[in-house]
Amino acid sequence: MQVSITVNGKRYERNIDPRMLLVHFLREELGLTGTNIGCDTSQCGACTVHLNGKGVKSCTCLAVQVDGMDITTIEGLAQNGALHPMQEAFWELHGLQCGYCTPGMIMASTAYLATNPSPSEEEIRGSLEGNFCRCTGYQNIVAAIKSAAEKMQQEPVGV
Amino acid sequence: MRPGKFAYHRAETIDAALELLTNNEDAKVLAGGHSLIPALNLRLAQPEMLIDIGRLENLRGIQANGSLMIGALTTHAQIETSAAVQQYCRALSAAVSKVGDPMVRNRGTIGGNIAHADPASDPPTVLLACDSIIHLQGPDGTRTVPVQDFFLDLFTTDVQPNELVTGIEVPNMSDHKTAYAKLTHPASHYAVVGVCVAVKMDGDTCDHAHVAIGGALPKAMRSPGAEAALAGTTLDDAALNAAAEALMDEIRAEVMGDVYAPEAYRTAMAGVYLKRAIRQALAS
Ligand SMILES: Cc1cc2nc3c(=O)[nH]c(=O)nc-3n(C[C@H](O)[C@H](O)[C@H](O)COP(=O)(O)OP(=O)(O)OC[C@H]3O[C@@H](n4cnc5c(N)ncnc54)[C@H](O)[C@@H]3O)c2cc1C
Ligand code: FES
Ligand code: FES
Numbered sequence: 015m016q017v018s019i020t021v022n023g024k025r026y027e028r029n030i031d032p033r034m035l036l037v038h039f040l041r042e043e044l045g046l047t048g049t050n051i052g053c054d055t056s057q058c059g060a061c062t063v064h065l066n067g068k069g070v071k072s073c074t075c076l077a078v079q080v081d082g083m084d085i086t087t088i089e090g091l092a093q094n095g096a097l098h099p100m101q102e103a104f105w106e107l108h109g110l111q112c113g114y115c116t117p118g119m120i121m122a123s124t125a126y127l128a129t130n131p132s133p134s135e136e137e138i139r140g141s142l143e144g145n146f147c148r149c150t151g152y153q154n155i156v157a158a159i160k161s162a163a164e165k166m167q168q169e170p171v172g173v
Numbered sequence: 174m175r176p177g178k179f180a181y182h183r184a185e186t187i188d189a190a191l192e193l194l195t196n197n198e199d200a201k202v203l204a205g206g207h208s209l210i211p212a213l214n215l216r217l218a219q220p221e222m223l224i225d226i227g228r229l230e231n232l233r234g235i236q237a238n239g240s241l242m243i244g245a246l247t248t249h250a251q252i253e254t255s256a257a258v259q260q261y262c263r264a265l266s267a268a269v270s271k272v273g274d275p276m277v278r279n280r281g282t283i284g285g286n287i288a289h290a291d292p293a294s295d296p297p298t299v300l301l302a303c304d305s306i307i308h309l310q311g312p313d314g315t316r317t318v319p320v321q322d323f324f325l326d327l328f329t330t331d332v333q334p335n336e337l338v339t340g341i342e343v344p345n346m347s348d349h350k351t352a353y354a355k356l357t358h359p360a361s362h363y364a365v366v367g368v369c370v371a372v373k374m375d376g377d378t379c380d381h382a383h384v385a386i387g388g389a390l391p392k393a394m395r396s397p398g399a400e401a402a403l404a405g406t407t408l409d410d411a412a413l414n415a416a417a418e419a420l421m422d423e424i425r426a427e428v429m430g431d432v433y434a435p436e437a438y439r440t441a442m443a444g445v446y447l448k449r450a451i452r453q454a455l456a457s
Contacts, residue, residue, distance in 0.1 A: 015181060031178075032179065032180070032181030032223070033175075033176040033177065033178060033179060033181075033213075035175060035176070035210075035214075054175075054214060055211060056207070056210070056211045056214075057360065057361065057362075059274070059276065062276060065279075068250075068279045069275055069276045069279060070276050070279055070280055071276045071277070071280075073214070074206060074210045074211060074214075074280065075206060075210065075280065076176075076181075076203075076210065078181055078183070078225070079203070079206065079225060079227060122275070122276065125275075126275065141275055143273075143274035143275065143362065144273065144274025144275055144276045144277060144362075145274075
């Protein structure tokens with residue numbers, strides 16, 4: 015089936031099998047391998063991307079369902095070579111160890127800040143219910159999100 | 174690619190969706206996909222055709238006009254953030270805010286949730302406690318079913334193979350105190366036990382109470398025993414304990430267990446979460 019999907023601001027026209035998952039469309043059709051696959055059961059959140067600005071699990075979405083819509087992946091966050099404040103905060107505050115969950119964590123938290131720009135620590139933890147990290151114990155992830163939220167309050171960014 | 178092969182049709186109108194459903198025996202409707210796609214991914218479901226109803230915008234949205242009319246395609250997130258739902262039925266806001274995680278709530282729909290009838294899901298318990306009405310449409314027209322008659326067994330409802338759930342009607346519960354208390358499975362986030370209460374107070378006395386329980390049973394159930402134990406009391410500890418005992422006695426034979434939460438544990442938690450729900454309702 016013919017689809018037209020905008021990913022990180024660029025429109026892609028492709029003829030795809032309807033059973034192709036959005037995550038496979040991103041990774042295999044477009045070569046955007048920043049979005050990871052961590053589970054078989056829609057639970058881990060490693061595959062989180064933005065669909066029309068909202069966090070969704072791209073392993074639980076068919077590519078044909080998002081025909082005509084806007085996707086942002088981890089590759090789309092940096093602007094003009096400058097990392098997104100969330101990416102910087104994960105880097106500075108050591109919000110990752112192996113890094114496998116990180117793209118999903120960053121996409122989930124940037125989507126969350128759009129609905130709640132200055133969350134409490136407890137709210138941040140709640141917002142990460144759908145993102146599992148096997149390494150960090152979450153402590154530094156939460157600290158990074160808090161720090162990014164504070165920076166973004168001072169200097170708002172697009173995404 | 175994980176799902177098996179299927180033909181895909183995107184319905185532009187309800188009638189087109191119904192026609193496809195009627196003419197294709199092995200077709201399945203796709204709404205938010207958050208129960209169906211996991212099943213396709215594991216190949217637990219292998220329908221020949223998917224009819225995507227996700228763009229039927231007239232099935233999406235919430236109207237508050239005497240009662241709440243919630244379109245089948247309304248997402249959990251839309252319900253969670255609706256001021257009208259908060260005003261008419263706090264327990265429903267609370268229950269959908271506890272469904273899965275934020276990404277699940279952004280895609281999953283209430284119509285898909287009830288049509289799927291997973292015994293561990295949350296909204297059915299609230300709809301049952303609040304005497305809601307399910308709106309359906311088939312090739313011969315529309316009909317309504319009281320929620321008491323809608324859920325038949327696990328994963329089984331009164332929706333006919335050629336019908337769509339179009340909406341859910343929830344009465345205005347603002348003259349009741351309502352709450353939903355959930356024991357959440359730590360990994361799946363589904364309900365191990367979920368209890369919804371709606372109590373009508375007359376001064377300090379409980380005029381009547383509606384109690385429904387889900388998660389632990391093949392389908393959500395009302396608890397006449399707990400309701401009788403609460404009515405006419407001041408909802409003191411003795412009344413709450415009596416209601417919890419009555420609830421546990423009623424469900425004991427039907428509770429489903431698993432390695433994580435065996436029958437006896439779920440039964441005990443049903444009592445605990447009933448009391449929590451009542452205390453939350455009173456504090457609201
Ligand atoms: C990780 C994860 C965690 C979850 N946690 C919870 C939880 O804690 N509590 C909870 O309640 N749920 C939970 N869910 C399930 C979630 O609520 C689903 O969104 C919901 O059960 C199905 O809705 P859907 O729109 O995604 O339906 P779909 O997956 O699209 O469809 C589900 C079924 O319903 C049928 N269907 C869909 N819409 C209609 C309609 N309008 N008319 C007739 N048939 C229809 C489909 O054919 C299919 O058989 C979870 C899901 C995931 C992936
Ligand atoms: S890969 Fe685990 S939720 Fe998508
Ligand atoms: S850093 Fe390894 S899974 Fe999160």
